[in-house]
């Protein structure tokens with residue numbers, strides 16, 4: 079069946095123009111005036127944009143003694159409802175577990191997805207086996223990104239030598255390392271001190287992870303990547319110190335990417351002072367929410383291009399799960415939701431305030447990450463041949479965010495009560511209408527895994543430069559005899 083989106087204005091990362099879009103077999107087949115098809119979707123007054131890509135989700139993630147509560151069904155339904163048509167989740171091997179075995183576990187969970195998805199593979203330990211399996215993950219399994227946690231000591235954290243070894247392997251394979259940059263040793267030490275002093279509430283989670291903890295680790299990850307000769311992507315960049323490290327590295331010519339979250343852009347540290355324990359605990363995530371000055375830095379980074387992607391790190395725990403940490407903040411499961419609200423919140427606080435143009439909005443919610451992950455223009459584009467992952471965006475539609483009306487499985491929303499203006503009229507996943515205003519038409523299992531080939535251009539450029547500038551043995555003719 080052919081579908082035509084009529085009377086809208088196409089907005090991409092670099093163009094804004096009036097045209098209809100024709101879809102057949104899940105792909106865009108024609109763009110132009112006066113198109114016709116068997117089904118017509120009216121986009122009068124709307125912007126026709128590439129569907130959002132959220133490159134940072136944790137659906138049904140085993141973490142801190144429990145599982146995050148949105149699975150691939152509810153999580154991707156929430157995504158589509160907010161205009162996001164692809165998610166990238168993290169396959170997390172337990173320390174000692176095979177990467178391939180972990181991937182099978184994530185493959186099994188994702189069969190319920192309503193929209194397309196892909197995985198990053200985490201490197202949570204290091205051995206000859208991990209070294210070898212990384213190649214299979216890239217070449218056979220279509221995954222070109224490896225995640226490293228510098229935090230969560232005693233659980234997911236890797237040390238510098240492991241990270242350096244893994245980054246070097248990424249360089250060989252044309253893969254991109256991702257890093258959760260917080261100094262896990264310092265966090266562990268500060269947490270123990272705070273607890274010993276009786277500081278056990280959710281606000282102490284933020285006290286234990288100041289911006290310096292993130293700035294130091296971000297800089298370290300960037301320097302290690304530079305020595306390994308690979309690009310690096312810093313997830314959930316939340317503060318000026320981390321942004322500064324990214325900015326500085328980019329100015330020196332390093333391929334470094336930074337990803338602020340919608341939560342860090344729009345919610346601040348005052349949330350942790352709320353007298354209601356549940357309110358504060360529901361907002362416990364790592365890194366924690368920061369001050370308004372840090373938020374200004376992140377917005378400036380998006381506008382100037384030193385930060386490239388807005389994600390959610392969607393990792394949703396119910397209030398009951400958060401209460402595991404009553405009396406000990408280190409036991410509050412870390413994570414917040416946001417999949418459904420990322421696009422409307424960013425449009426409202428970015429485009430509607432003049433902090434971002436519409437084209438920049440498309441760039442940071444879709445096109446930039448599609449390019450970084452090497453899936454452009456299959457995803458992230460309104461072009462003939464691209465997947466018809468499209469959001470028809472109505473800039474006048476408004477709502478007040480409420481957990482009562484959300485798709486996410488949890489019992490609250492960190493954006494509760496916020497007014498948003500700018501919402502999907504239609505969300506299409508590979509040509510199928512999944513959302514029509516407030517009507518949910520998602521199909522469980524419709525989502526497909528998106529293969530991602532190695533990023534050969536960047537790794538070839540970096541390895542060529544590395545080879546040319548590598549240290550060389552100095553050849554000497556007159557070597558003195560040893561001893562006397």
Ligand SMILES: NC(=O)NCCC(=O)O
Nearest residue numbers: 258363364391393412413
């Ligand atoms: N961010 C967070 O607090 N939870 C999810 C896991 C992670 O990304 O660190």
Ligand SMILES: [Zn+2]
Nearest residue numbers: 258313314364
């Ligand atoms: Zn993280």
Ligand SMILES: [Zn+2]
Nearest residue numbers: 134135136391
């Ligand atoms: Zn995460």
